[in-house]
Amino acid sequence: MGESRMPRPQRLPRPPRAGPPSAAADADLSLAFDLAPVGLCVSRERTIQRCNAAFGAMFGHAPEQLVGQSLACLYPSRAEFEQIGAQGLPVMRQTGQYSDERIMRHRSGRLFWCHVAGQSLRRDDPFACAVWMFEDISARRPVTVPLTAREREIARQLTAGHSTKQIARTLGLSPRTIDGHRARLMKKLGATSASEMIARLLGLL
Secondary structure, three states, X not given: OOOOOXXXXXXXXXXXXXXXXXXXXXXXXXXXXXXXXXXXXXXXXXXXXXXXXXXXXXXXXXXXXXXXXXXXXXXXXXXXXXXXXXXXXXXXXXXXXXXXXXXXXXXXXXXXXEEEEEEEOOOOOHHHOEEEEEEEOOOOOOOOOOOOHHHHHHHHHHHOOOOHHHHHHHHOOOHHHHHHHHHHHHHHHOOOOHHHHHHHHOOOO
């Protein structure tokens, strides 16, 4: 009898090489961006390049109305736009990311608390291109009393857990000046203690 031979194993076909994204994949990504339930925005030098429907609705605009507009138009004041930018820039240079909770302005003039988080494309030039997520949190954290631009900034810092000394250093003011603003905030909010004031700012009371 002849020597039996073991059948040679069949070679498996090689998986196809990854190619450029298909038109269908691009369409899916675009759909995901447009239909996301939170506000999404792509900015270059803090100018809106693209935003989705949720972003536009949050501020009372159609998305196409915001394209080409500076993000400054969504802030209560130009000073607040510049202040937050100045605070966020060094953080984004270090980590590529930035997030906070701040007061923004609806087209109607109504002010509301908003959670904002961003990712830059380049750490060496964070504002050159960045992607931002905006979430309206006014349902749990309403703006209940009118505040000045300075009071809004200090409220933002206080609710982020910063001390009077930290806020003074960030804003280039004296601790005594910050204490004066804190006292006025307490009076406006009807709070009898610092902890009650912060709880009211956070919407816990």
